[in-house]
Amino acid sequence: MTDTADPPRKRRGAGRVTQDAVARHVGVSTMTVSRYLNQPDQVSDEHRQRIAAAVAELGYVPNLVAGGLASAKGKIVAMVVPNISGPIFADTIQGFSDTLARHGYQLLLASSYFSTEQEERAIRAFLGWSPAALVVTSHFHSEATEKMLAAADIPLIETWDYQPDRAPIQIGFSHHEVGVTGARYLLQRGYQRIAFVLNSAAGDFSAQERCAGYVQALGEAGVSPQIFTPAGDLAPFEAGKQALTELMQRATPPDAIFFANDNLAAGGLLAAQRAGVSIPGDCAMLGFGDYPFAEMLMPSLSTIKPPALQIGVLAAERVLQRLGVIVTDEVFQRLNLLECRLIGRESS
Amino acid sequence: MTDTADPPRKRRGAGRVTQDAVARHVGVSTMTVSRYLNQPDQVSDEHRQRIAAAVAELGYVPNLVAGGLASAKGKIVAMVVPNISGPIFADTIQGFSDTLARHGYQLLLASSYFSTEQEERAIRAFLGWSPAALVVTSHFHSEATEKMLAAADIPLIETWDYQPDRAPIQIGFSHHEVGVTGARYLLQRGYQRIAFVLNSAAGDFSAQERCAGYVQALGEAGVSPQIFTPAGDLAPFEAGKQALTELMQRATPPDAIFFANDNLAAGGLLAAQRAGVSIPGDCAMLGFGDYPFAEMLMPSLSTIKPPALQIGVLAAERVLQRLGVIVTDEVFQRLNLLECRLIGRESS
DNA sequence: TTGTAAGCGTTATCAC
DNA sequence: GTGATAACGCTTACAA
Numbered sequence: 169m170t171d172t173a174d175p176p177r178k179r180r181g182a183g184r185v186t187q188d189a190v191a192r193h194v195g196v197s198t199m200t201v202s203r204y205l206n207q208p209d210q211v212s213d214e215h216r217q218r219i220a221a222a223v224a225e226l227g228y229v230p231n232l233v234a235g236g237l238a239s240a241k242g243k244i245v246a247m248v249v250p251n252i253s254g255p256i257f258a259d260t261i262q263g264f265s266d267t268l269a270r271h272g273y274q275l276l277l278a279s280s281y282f283s284t285e286q287e288e289r290a291i292r293a294f295l296g297w298s299p300a301a302l303v304v305t306s307h308f309h310s311e312a313t314e315k316m317l318a319a320a321d322i323p324l325i326e327t328w329d330y331q332p333d334r335a336p337i338q339i340g341f342s343h344h345e346v347g348v349t350g351a352r353y354l355l356q357r358g359y360q361r362i363a364f365v366l367n368s369a370a371g372d373f374s375a376q377e378r379c380a381g382y383v384q385a386l387g388e389a390g391v392s393p394q395i396f397t398p399a400g401d402l403a404p405f406e407a408g409k410q411a412l413t414e415l416m417q418r419a420t421p422p423d424a425i426f427f428a429n430d431n432l433a434a435g436g437l438l439a440a441q442r443a444g445v446s447i448p449g450d451c452a453m454l455g456f457g458d459y460p461f462a463e464m465l466m467p468s469l470s471t472i473k474p475p476a477l478q479i480g481v482l483a484a485e486r487v488l489q490r491l492g493v494i495v496t497d498e499v500f501q502r503l504n505l506l507e508c509r510l511i512g513r514e515s516s
Numbered sequence: 517m518t519d520t521a522d523p524p525r526k527r528r529g530a531g532r533v534t535q536d537a538v539a540r541h542v543g544v545s546t547m548t549v550s551r552y553l554n555q556p557d558q559v560s561d562e563h564r565q566r567i568a569a570a571v572a573e574l575g576y577v578p579n580l581v582a583g584g585l586a587s588a589k590g591k592i593v594a595m596v597v598p599n600i601s602g603p604i605f606a607d608t609i610q611g612f613s614d615t616l617a618r619h620g621y622q623l624l625l626a627s628s629y630f631s632t633e634q635e636e637r638a639i640r641a642f643l644g645w646s647p648a649a650l651v652v653t654s655h656f657h658s659e660a661t662e663k664m665l666a667a668a669d670i671p672l673i674e675t676w677d678y679q680p681d682r683a684p685i686q687i688g689f690s691h692h693e694v695g696v697t698g699a700r701y702l703l704q705r706g707y708q709r710i711a712f713v714l715n716s717a718a719g720d721f722s723a724q725e726r727c728a729g730y731v732q733a734l735g736e737a738g739v740s741p742q743i744f745t746p747a748g749d750l751a752p753f754e755a756g757k758q759a760l761t762e763l764m765q766r767a768t769p770p771d772a773i774f775f776a777n778d779n780l781a782a783g784g785l786l787a788a789q790r791a792g793v794s795i796p797g798d799c800a801m802l803g804f805g806d807y808p809f810a811e812m813l814m815p816s817l818s819t820i821k822p823p824a825l826q827i828g829v830l831a832a833e834r835v836l837q838r839l840g841v842i843v844t845d846e847v848f849q850r851l852n853l854l855e856c857r858l859i860g861r862e863s864s
Numbered sequence: 865t866t867g868t869a870a871g872c873g874t875t876a877t878c879a880c
Numbered sequence: 881g882t883g884a885t886a887a888c889g890c891t892t893a894c895a896a
Contacts, residue, residue, distance in 0.1 A: 188890095198867095198890075199866070199891080202890070211865075211866090215865090227663070227664070229644055229664070231585075232641075232645050233585045233646055234585050234872090236581045236890090237888085237891090238892075239891055240532075240891095242581060244645070252600070252609050252610040253607045253610040258600055259601045265626060272641070274626065275626065276622055278623065279614065289617075293580075293617075296579060296581075298579070316575070435812075437812075438814065460807075461807075464753065464782045464783075464785075464786065465809075465812065465814075466789055534874090547875080547884085548881085548883080551875095560882090578874085579872090579873050581874090582872070582873035582875085583874050583875070586873075588875095588888070866895100867894105868893105868894085868896095869895100870892085871892085872892095874887105875888085876885105880884100
């Protein structure tokens, strides 16, 4: 005998196969089935096999909502990124999601479009699902968000940023260092009049940090910086065109340009070709981001590649460590400073 | 007086502010608070205001997990895509996520990498969260997946595909039509020897459908097709280079090439420049996808743009309609055939 | 190793 | 318009 009686028809969860159904099918209590699912070691061999068979036969799918409510912690992790499309964060999301999935955790995702208000809305909604952890981008949040995060008491990770003084887990790189690296690279290759082109989006603080690094490196080499700020209302690609055109018309045009990102650089490259400026002969170019098209341009674009995928993977690993899903011997690393990689191509 | 007594210290949900706390703070029952949240119309003005104040003061965040368990339907929608990064699906995810968020629904996301097995795993995990709806890519699923989906009894949407005969909601476009459109466009512009370059990834059935459309259109015009199949182990960009090199060495080289996607075309473009083949003078080029770099290439790439963002937005809208969140007068559209747009640029 | 009992925080139902 | 009560399906705590 396996089954006992028809379960009385209930009002809600219409016909869903429950743990209880499996338990009765096998002839054990629901706790044994629950243990089979969560701590199989504590279940006898015989029960393990019979429960496995029943699960398959009945097509039982554990109700994670009920489990989450009972245990006050669901196997779900929430992430807020500025945007999903766009060349920057997609790899981070991908790495994060895949690593989580491998360990049975699911990803709850929303985008903020660099608005702390939208971020706040997303986080408020997320917290309702009692996620096991929360991952955000950068350290810039609204006051209400900070309050919620403090009250939530779950692992919090800030990515694409590195603020050692802040409490959350930090996973990112130094934009300042990127500026230094790029500038030194151009200096080493013999360029003397190196300009920096800022992003047209005024809110891009990271770009300004990269610029500061550039200024420092040039200062150390005794070279005077030359910063170009595009009109704020232009799309980056157009802003890059504008920058190149205006810079090359100056009395002493630069012999190298460090663009705040690859979109700007691509615009610059195109404008250069149209204007008959030889790259890198007349002027070298360096971007940031290693967007997918960087190697497809003519000439291919030298750039600095941020560890986008690695940030996502590491964020997931730190989350899983904090949750005890992954166990390591090492001390837990709250601060994770990753490195960018300079990729020299034809444009420099 | 507002508060009554300290809530007894419970074992689990450590210190979380509950609906009950809000109710006691105001002096009503939890049901009134619940109604305030879900059907505010049924709550008196006075209570509405006092509850609103209490919610703000206490920092109450509704526990959606508990709500989901009680009502057997959470405000969460699950989506499986082949990949998150990559130029194809990111826009769809973005549009889907944003539209959902605007209506208070959250996105649960996973990627399948075109593996029905991984898709099955993701869907199994998702169903545990009783999502309000499920969105997948294409109609190709494992048997077990089909069974689960049938049993789940929630709105199911298949995107980036269009199979009128299948039961789920369909949102996509006709790849065959894309092939026809592209070929006719090239014919109209006077090209006579038009080649088609397939994708190097053998599993790309959509590309083969586009190719079939190309063959049909050429047949109707009395032109014989010329299909090039790259080596299967090459990355698309490299495959494109190979294709161009070999095609241009033939006795009668093509005067136009229709590439299965923009990555292939970009490779072809680069190889052409290196080989001194003038584009579009010696040979025109047409791609598919309108990847971000298409307009940045030299010459800029003519291509066919799929409605990626629109697919995502429409998927969300259909979900929300089916759930009754959005109400329209029109009859519900189960079949949604969208159109691609041909973007003529310098390469043709 | 297994079972019993008591919640987890919300909503459906029905009564007032 | 409001409230009492009983689920929702699972896990924690404790007992055997």
